[in-house]
Amino acid sequence: MITRFAPSPTGHLHKGHAWSALTAYEKALNENGKFLLRIEDIDFNRCSRGDTAQILEDLAWLGIEWDKPVRIQSEHLADYTAATKSLQDQGLLYPCFCTRKDIQREIEAAGHAPHGGDGPLYPGTCRRLSEDERRARIASGKPYALRLDLSKALEIIGSRLTWQDSIHGEQIARPEEFGDAVIVRKDIGTSYHLAVVVDDGLQGVTDIVRGVDLFESTHLHRVLQQLLDLPAPVYHHHKLLTDDKGRRLAKRDKSITLKRLKGSGVSAAELKKELGFGV
Ligand code: GLU
Numbered sequence: 001m002i003t004r005f006a007p008s009p010t011g012h013l014h015k016g017h018a019w020s021a022l023t024a025y026e027k028a029l030n031e032n033g034k035f036l037l038r039i040e041d042i043d044f045n046r047c048s049r050g051d052t053a054q055i056l057e058d059l060a061w062l063g064i065e066w067d068k069p070v071r072i073q074s075e076h077l078a079d080y081t082a083a084t085k086s087l088q089d090q091g092l093l094y095p096c097f098c099t100r101k102d103i104q105r106e107i108e109a110a111g112h113a114p115h116g117g118d119g120p121l122y123p124g125t126c127r128r129l130s131e132d133e134r135r136a137r138i139a140s141g142k143p144y145a146l147r148l149d150l151s152k153a154l155e156i157i158g159s160r161l162t163w164q165d166s167i168h169g170e171q172i173a174r175p176e177e178f179g180d181a182v183i184v185r186k187d188i189g190t191s192y193h194l195a196v197v198v199d200d201g202l203q204g205v206t207d208i209v210r211g212v213d214l215f216e217s218t219h220l221h222r223v224l225q226q227l228l229d230l231p232a233p234v235y236h237h238h239k240l241l242t243d244d245k246g247r248r249l250a251k252r253d254k255s256i257t258l259k260r261l262k263g264s265g266v267s268a269a270e271l272k273k274e275l276g277f278g279v
Helices: 015-030 049-061 077-089 100-110 131-139 150-157 192-202 217-227 258-263 268-275
Strands: 002-005 034-039 093-096 145-148 162-165 169-172 182-184 207-211 234-238
Touching (some): 002 015, 002 207, 015 207, 015 234, 015 258, 049 258, 077 145, 077 182, 077 192, 093 131, 150 217, 162 217, 192 217
Parallel strands (some): 002 034, 162 234, 207 234
Antiparallel strands (some): 093 145
16 A cells, blocks of 8 residues: 655645644555655745745654655656656647636637536637647747647547545546646646646555545546556545634644644644544
């Protein structure tokens, strides 16, 4: 068994992260497996090195030992480029020049838009461009993202995809919820979805422990895994910790960060006990 914890350094970890990391860590320990740590810092607009350093410190404080080295996503951009190339070679990506405004306008003009879990689906404007038009726009220097041509992808895959979720049972993937998702963003040269799927595959992760807030993403991740010839891990989409008012813990709420708890004299042993873990 290989599990992992994959935080984004966009703030400090809180109790909810501690719970998720300890769950993945214990799972690996119980099976004599490995526990990996991956820093998901591809979104350079939002991530900071200071937050990465704090994450390592907080996890060490909790007594978590990860297999070395830590995988830092920003050091592996070539892997995401290679995966992009593989999807391109299969004819599955197309450049999308639309801005958010363009998309909104197009949807308004059409008077309706199919919706997925994430809101209105991309109306396919750039999927319909001719090769000449694409070349001309690229040559003019217009920035573009790369989107997945989902119906082509599903045609290649041919059958329904599923995944095993230890908490929610067997699931049938519904990538239609995403439509033609952005696989390579304009600004960062990849996307969360592509990077996470490539990394879990390259790192041989067998069991993905993560919050239920990422459950929906798995519909798309299964498609990418299939197209990139990567195995399907088992998923454990756990519930999110809430505060005493029932609100989800959030990074922006500084009062509950591990750093703050530690600073206020709480010991790692006390916190682990509170979260239901042995010391
Ligand atoms: N980096 C993501 C986050 O911090 C988690 C990704 C994952 O576990 O798949 O929300």
